Amino acid sequence: MLRTYCKTAAGLLLALLLPIAGMAEDEPAYDAITIQLTVKQVGNMDVMAVITGQELYLPVSDVFNFLKIKNTLSADMNTVSGFWVTPEAPFVIDKSRHRISYRQQVFDLPPGDMMVVENSLYLKSHLFGKIFGLPCSFSFRNLSAVMDATPDLPVIREMKQEMMRRNLRQLRQEPEADTTITRNDPFFRFGMADWEAVVTRPGEGPVGTRLNLSLGATLAGGEATVALNYQNNTPFSSARQYFSWRYVNNDNSLVRQVRAGHIAPQAVSTILDPVVGIQVTNTPTLYRRSFGTYTVSQFTEPDWIVELYVNNVIVDYTRADATGFFTFDIPLMYGNSLIQLRFYGPWGEERSSVQNIVIPFNLVPQRELEYTVSAGVLTDTLNSLFARANFNYGLGRQITVGGGMEYLSSVFSDKGMPFLNTTFKPFNNMLVSAEYMHDVRSKAVASYRLPSDLQAELNYTRYAKGQRAINNRALEERKAIVSMPLRTQRYVVFSRLTFSEIIAPRVLYPTATKYRNIPKTKYTSSDLMLSASFRRFSTNFTTTGLFIAENDPYMYSLLSLAYRLPARFTFKPQAQYQYNDGRFITMRLEMEKQLAGRGFINIAYEKNFYTQSNNVMLGVSFDLSFMRAAFAAARSNNTTTLMQSAGGSLIYDNKSSHVTLRNRPAVGTGAISILPYLDLNGNNRRDRGEPRVTGLKPRINGGRLMKEARDTVTRVFDLEAYRNYYLELDDSGLENIAWQLKKKTMNVAVAPNQVKLVEVPIAVKGEASGMVYLLKNGKQAGLGRIIVSFYDSNGMLAGKTVTEPDGFFSYLGLAPGAYTARIDDQQLEKLRMVSATGEAPFTIAASTQGAVADGLVFRLKQEVEK
Numbered sequence: 001m002l003r004t005y006c007k008t009a010a011g012l013l014l015a016l017l018l019p020i021a022g023m024a025e026d027e028p029a030y031d032a033i034t035i036q037l038t039v040k041q042v043g044n045m046d047v048m049a050v051i052t053g054q055e056l057y058l059p060v061s062d063v064f065n066f067l068k069i070k071n072t073l074s075a076d077m078n079t080v081s082g083f084w085v086t087p088e089a090p091f092v093i094d095k096s097r098h099r100i101s102y103r104q105q106v107f108d109l110p111p112g113d114m115m116v117v118e119n120s121l122y123l124k125s126h127l128f129g130k131i132f133g134l135p136c137s138f139s140f141r142n143l144s145a146v147m148d149a150t151p152d153l154p155v156i157r158e159m160k161q162e163m164m165r166r167n168l169r170q171l172r173q174e175p176e177a178d179t180t181i182t183r184n185d186p187f188f189r190f191g192m193a194d195w196e197a198v199v200t201r202p203g204e205g206p207v208g209t210r211l212n213l214s215l216g217a218t219l220a221g222g223e224a225t226v227a228l229n230y231q232n233n234t235p236f237s238s239a240r241q242y243f244s245w246r247y248v249n250n251d252n253s254l255v256r257q258v259r260a261g262h263i264a265p266q267a268v269s270t271i272l273d274p275v276v277g278i279q280v281t282n283t284p285t286l287y288r289r290s291f292g293t294y295t296v297s298q299f300t301e302p303d304w305i306v307e308l309y310v311n312n313v314i315v316d317y318t319r320a321d322a323t324g325f326f327t328f329d330i331p332l333m334y335g336n337s338l339i340q341l342r343f344y345g346p347w348g349e350e351r352s353s354v355q356n357i358v359i360p361f362n363l364v365p366q367r368e369l370e371y372t373v374s375a376g377v378l379t380d381t382l383n384s385l386f387a388r389a390n391f392n393y394g395l396g397r398q399i400t401v402g403g404g405m406e407y408l409s410s411v412f413s414d415k416g417m418p419f420l421n422t423t424f425k426p427f428n429n430m431l432v433s434a435e436y437m438h439d440v441r442s443k444a445v446a447s448y449r450l451p452s453d454l455q456a457e458l459n460y461t462r463y464a465k466g467q468r469a470i471n472n473r474a475l476e477e478r479k480a481i482v483s484m485p486l487r488t489q490r491y492v493v494f495s496r497l498t499f500s501e502i503i504a505p506r507v508l509y510p511t512a513t514k515y516r517n518i519p520k521t522k523y524t525s526s527d528l529m530l531s532a533s534f535r536r537f538s539t540n541f542t543t544t545g546l547f548i549a550e551n552d553p554y555m556y557s558l559l560s561l562a563y564r565l566p567a568r569f570t571f572k573p574q575a576q577y578q579y580n581d582g583r584f585i586t587m588r589l590e591m592e593k594q595l596a597g598r599g600f601i602n603i604a605y606e607k608n609f610y611t612q613s614n615n616v617m618l619g620v621s622f623d624l625s626f627m628r629a630a631f632a633a634a635r636s637n638n639t640t641t642l643m644q645s646a647g648g649s650l651i652y653d654n655k656s657s658h659v660t661l662r663n664r665p666a667v668g669t670g671a672i673s674i675l676p677y678l679d680l681n682g683n684n685r686r687d688r689g690e691p692r693v694t695g696l697k698p699r700i701n702g703g704r705l706m707k708e709a710r711d712t713v714t715r716v717f718d719l720e721a722y723r724n725y726y727l728e729l730d731d732s733g734l735e736n737i738a739w740q741l742k743k744k745t746m747n748v749a750v751a752p753n754q755v756k757l758v759e760v761p762i763a764v765k766g767e768a769s770g771m772v773y774l775l776k777n778g779k780q781a782g783l784g785r786i787i788v789s790f791y792d793s794n795g796m797l798a799g800k801t802v803t804e805p806d807g808f809f810s811y812l813g814l815a816p817g818a819y820t821a822r823i824d825d826q827q828l829e830k831l832r833m834v835s836a837t838g839e840a841p842f843t844i845a846a847s848t849q850g851a852v853a854d855g856l857v858f859r860l861k862q863e864v865e866k
Contacts, residue, residue, distance in 0.1 A: 030057075032117060036144045039067065042155055049145070050115065050122050056138040056145060057115060057122035060093055063147075068154040077116045084132070085152055091132075095121060102131055177726060178743035181758060183751050185221040189654055191753035192216040192666040196647035203639035208233055216667035216753035222247035222258075223721070223752040225667060239274060239379040248722045250284045257281045263374055267388055268419070268437055269408045270471035275386055277376015282369075285722045295455055295483060297327035297496060298341075302560065302572070305344040321531050321540045321560070327483075327494060342665070344628075362402070362423050362433070364394040384410040390419075398425035406437070411469050414439055439464045454484045475520065476503040491534040499526045521549050536564040555579040568594035584609055599623050613637050626661035651717065653755040660706075660715065670719040670750035672758055674698050674727070676712065678739070679761035680846055682815050686759050691848070693762050695733035701726045721752035729760060738765050738850025740813065766844030768821060769810040770856025772803045775836065782807025783860060787824035792817060800824070816846040821856055832863045 030052045037047045037058070045066050050057035060080045064071040071082035080093040084102070091102040095114045100107045113124045125145065129135030136147045149156055193215050200208040211230040218224065227242035244261040259279040265271055300306060302324045308316040320326040364370050371391045378384040390404030403420040411417075419437035426432060430448045435441075442462045449455040459479040463472065483496040502523040524547040531540045539561050546554040560574040572590040577583070590604035599622040606615040619632040627648035634641045649666035652659055653673055676696040677686050692712040698705070702725055703716040719725060727746040731739065739762050748758060768790060773780040784805035790798045798819060801811040821840040828834060835858055842853040 030115070030117070033143065037063070037066075037147060038144065039147045039149050041149050042067070042153070042159070048120075050117055051140075054140065056125040056136075057117075058125050058128065058136070058145070059117075059120040060123050061120055063128070066155070067149070068158065073121065077119060077121050080121050085154060093121065093123065100127075100131055107131055177745040177747035179745075180724075180747040181749060181756070183722075183749040184754075184756075185751060186218055187220060189218045189754065190215070191218065191652055191654070191755065192669070193650040194647075194665045194667045195649070196645070198643070198645040201642040203641055206233060214665075214667045218751065218753055219245060220247075223668070225753075242274070248285055250286060250722055253282060255280060255282060256284050263376055265374055265376070265386060265388060266372070266390075267386065267408070268406060268417070268440065269386075269411065269469040271378065271386070271408075272471075273378045273380040275374075275376040275378055277374060277386070279372065279374040279376075281372040283372060295327060295329055297325065297483065297494075299324045300326065300343050302574075307342045307344070309340040309342060321533075321538055321562070325529065325531050325540055325542075362392060362400060362421070364392045364400045364402075366394040366397050369393045378410070380410070382410050384408060390421075392421075400424070408469065417469060437469075440467045440469045452484075454482070457481045474502050474504045477501070491532060493530065493532040495531075496529045497526070498529075500524070523548055538562045552580070556585065570594075595622070623663055625663065628663045651755060653715075653757070655755070655757040656713070658711075658713075660717075662717065664718070666717065668721065668752055669717070670721045670752055671755040672700070672703070672716040672719065672725070672727075672748060672750065673755055674714040674716070674758050674760060676760040676762055678848060679742070679763055680816075680848065682763060684742070684761050686761070693734065693739065695731075695735055696760065696762075697730035697733050699728040699730065715755075719750045721750055724749050727758070731762070734762070736764075736849060738767070738812065739763070740765050763815060764846070764848060764850050765812055766814040766816065766847075766851040766853065767810060767812040768814060768819070768842060768844070768856060769808070769852070769854045770821070770840070770858070772807045772809060772823070772858045772860065774807075775859050775861040780859060786858075786860070787827050788821055788858070789824055790814065791820045791822070793819070812850075814844045816844050816851070818843050819853075821858075823858055823860065828860070833860045834863050835860055 030050045032048060032050055034046055035049045036044055037049075038044050045062075047059060047062050049059075061071055061073045064080075064082070069082060069084060071080050073080050078095045081091065083090045089103050091100065093100050093114070095116060098109050098111055098114065100109065109127070113127060115122050125136040125138055128147065133150050134147050136145055138145045193213065195214075196210075196212040198208075198210040200210075202208070209230075209232040212227070214225065214227045216223070216225050223244075223246045225242070225244045225246075229240045229242075230236070242262050244259060244263070246257060246259040248257050250256055257280070261276060262274050263277055263279040265275045300320050302320060304320045304324065306318055306320060306326045306328075308318075308328050308330065316328060318326050318328065369391065370393075371389070373389045375387040376385075378386055385407070386409075387407040388404065390402060392400055392402035395401050399422065401420075401422045403418070406417045406419065407415055408417075409415055417437050417440055419435060419440075421433070421435040423431065423433045429450065430446070432444070432446045434444045436443075441464060444460050445457070447455065447457045457480070459477070461474075461477040463470065463475055465475075477500070479498070479500040481496065481498050483494070486493040486495075504521050504523065525545065527542060527544040529540070529542040532538065539559070541557065541559050543557040544555065556576060556578045558574070558576045560572070562570055562572045564570050570592040572588075572592065574586075574588040574590075576585040576587075578585050586606060586608050588604060588606040590602060592600055592602040594600045599620070601620045602618075604615075604617045606617075607613075608615070613636060616635045617632065618634075619630065621630040622628065627646055629646045630644070632643045634643075647663075649662045649664065650659060651662065651666050651671055653671075656673065656675075658673075674696070675686075676693040677690050678693055679686075680690050681687065694712050696714070698714050698716075700716055703719040706715050706717065708715070716725075725748050727748050729741055729744050729746070731741045731744070742761055742763050746758065748756060750756060770788075772783050772786045772788065774783040782803075782805070784803050784807060786803045786807075786809075787800055788803065788809050788811070789800045790811060792798045798815075799811050799813050801809050803809040819842055821842065822838070823835050837858045840856045840858065842856060844853060845851040
């Protein structure tokens, strides 16, 4: 191996010391030398370049072939012709006429800008940028050149397409791994905990304390979750505590999920209290995307971080603008998935509130039937009974039909409520959903998105007269939303127009059997919102109008600005103006300073002109790796309120007794610990005395990698439970070339509230080397291109190599054990040679650094003709 490196270095040194003189009379004196050409976003290549003085010439065909640009070099090497990406963009590089034609333009060049050297046409490097948009810079000291690439290059397009195909295969769980690590469900194992503490000290009154603790474990092969909530000024109530057990088997098409304890009823009826019961469904937990997206836009507090979770795994996040507006494009999914928003704000009092999102479109794969059956008891004063069964069938790729029955004992009218529903796609970019529940309501939703991303949505709901299942006095609800994002390289604008109308009875008179309504009241509201960002500046302008019957309209506008100053300061003024009275309602000024990406400090002043109150607020927030903490103080009309909050999570690795503290929720997710070790005896099992290894570089299609400085273990957090992840292992960082991975890809099944230990065996490979000579006329000389094979003690082929021109051979990749080396029999037969040496036995000893068996010698001679 060392000999090969020395020969390569000698060749490079020879190329440096022996410049090649120009062959043609009209060519200037030049030096030909191999340099490294780096093309950004593509890669590196070694190319034979030409240097005259300080000028660099590059071979046109070699560079274009590397970029996969169609080109043809003429027989006399004076012309290179082809086209750039498409035949509509031809080019001709003609040395004899000192001219380049490209995209119907002609560039006349001086005679010295092109030259023919040996078997290629060379062009000055700066002309690649001037004519073809490939700027090139050359470092004479490092003998390297860097070329910028344009996005339309065929090689970049192919790389992007291959990356998209690889990502698509991973999303479809198509990658084939070298090995699969299945799920392990013990009877009981504690895994994760989330915690939060908030203390509020008002100027007057008692101190308020709120504690939240969520525990996640494995119990009886399923996922167990317990959430405990405590407030010192509120009596303890079991209704505020949460417990759930869920068993999942996505491979069982009949029953994939069973949940007991607190369940998500997915009811149409108004249910304000938790439901304790059991739920059975064959809907898988996997994130199965169908087609299209559904836009969700809402308001929260200004500048809060909003995270989007699907089945307890974060899939996207955004920051609310200066008024608290945010938007997500949620991919539509087959079946029902738990979609949540989590809000993280500066003051901590609502640091991790969770809001469930209901997507009105329910799709099921074609010719598949999915069902969900739930039954339980409400924790209300009546102990109301609840039951619901719904079925959905994929009638086609673009239509799903369903139906079922819902029962609630506290409904005074008909307790059994049958329903029908459907979701269909009449044509591209349009989705329609409709639902009918007998004697309760009829509902329809239609969404249409143009290629320009303009989206329109219409909602209509009509309630049955006298229905008591839904706590709503309305007779009809109508809503229309039109949104349009506009994005350029310099600015982003999002506009949304919302119009909603509610028709309700003005007075309701109860009778013995039914309700009779008299004159109706119409409640109408609309708002226009414009949110824009440009460089360091962002703004949000919202105008809202309320129209109730014959009353005067009530209209107001809210304008919020944010400007990022140097040193990570942000200035945020805000004002609200009421048109009815023609005056401002509130004005607010805020200054925020980020603290090195781990938190911020802010101060705000707000004036309320209606109440004539003045408010001053000061807040500090820290996002540490192991927890999040916040402190806030507010002064309002001589009253001071203080608030402190802290929260985080704990992840316990049962195999290594390792505890990881983090600042984001963990209960319900999974984790992986990747532990590489030297497999000295080659049994693929970590035994006592086999040391850990550093330098392994894992990659995984999801989660968050975390490498601990004092540990050889790489941990991956925030993984979706009940899903298989594709793990790729890169051994290029291992400190010894003899250390090699046996399996470089793994398919790992992740369980909730567990840390899966993945032990990666690294084999210590040995090296065998020697010489092959040809005996002729009593002399011996090295013989190249001879195949040397290596066989283990069982006679199985363990590897082979080919000798170099001087007869030297070397092979690295042999596990510890006894071997035999011999020349390939078929090659000897073709060459009419025989081996005078025969076989060469040798042994590779077990070693942490890798053993070397050298000195193997084979002597060949010509077969004697009979």
